[in-house]
Amino acid sequence: MDTFSQSLIAVFQTIPQSPTLKQIDFYRFLIPHLEELGNYLSATIPNSPSSSFEQFKVQLQQSVSDEEIYWVFTGLSHFFAGQGLYLSAEPLYLQAINILRERLGENHPNTQTCYQNYMIMLSQFPEAELRKRFPDEVVKMLKPKSRNLWKQKLLGLIQGVLRLLILPFYYVWLGLRWLVRRLLSLL
Template identity: 30%
Template sequence: MYQLHPLIREFLIGKREASGIADELKREFCRVMVGEARKIPETPTLAEIKAVNPVISHLAEAATTQQDWLIDDDLISPFGGLSRFYEGQGLYNQAEPWRKDCLSVTVQRLGENHPDVATSLHNLSTLYDNQGRYEEAEPVYLEALAIADRTLGSNHPNTILYRNNLQLLRDRLRHSP
């Protein structure tokens, strides 16, 4: 690991922009970061967390300042990777902004009626559910399910998953004090 002095970094960024290949480099950077994000499992081990830790700041850059160079199919990946990284450590307060930002960015770019919006909603509701925030999770699960039903159909595996998770949540709500 190394860090460049801010002036050197600024100089190199200027050179990159003047080279005429800046956009291609940004797209490639984002493609690599999507690959790294997809390697982060739902429940990372300590070794996996340690291994991916050096990439986290780069994933955050791909999700924020470089998101214009993410293709639509990859848009949610950096956000998901970041959230899984923090959720896997029980750092829900750090994971939640990434889930919310993912939803916002996805709606803005893809529109409200897109399967990736349903996925973003489902991921946010699952985060709430895992924290025991059942009352907050239910309407988000419902919205994810409605979009998935419209865009994917009622027999699609994601729609079935969302319906099952909603039912499990409702079972927990019935049995909670």
């Protein structure tokens, strides 16, 4: 595999699942190149490539290891899903699942991880969107109803009240600590 492709795949491996604004700004210029590499890797190549460009695609596909294929699509998917751009991330997850199933098999850990990441991303969709696209069983699996919703709300309320009660004492303690340090520095 050429050095450029190796460098791009190394970049894929560094994309976090939830990128910060600074990271998004950094990766923003690389994403078109990363997408193009993904397109080359997922393209269907004829049995007898006629052009030198088709031969390049075949060589590229053969030179990229199965582990690297996983990172190409996972990195891009994380980049888009981490920004809430789920509609951009979804085709990448599906493309990755198809390629990984084909190259590694249904039960390979990378294929299963890709399935899990896809399901996690789908769980972020609004329930109305999920109901349009999937049967009720899938929606229930992705958006389980909490049986103890009132307990969760009560617990959140208690935590908020405790924070309000403790916060003034914390600031008093910080002020006293500063004052004592200041007085000790004068001695």
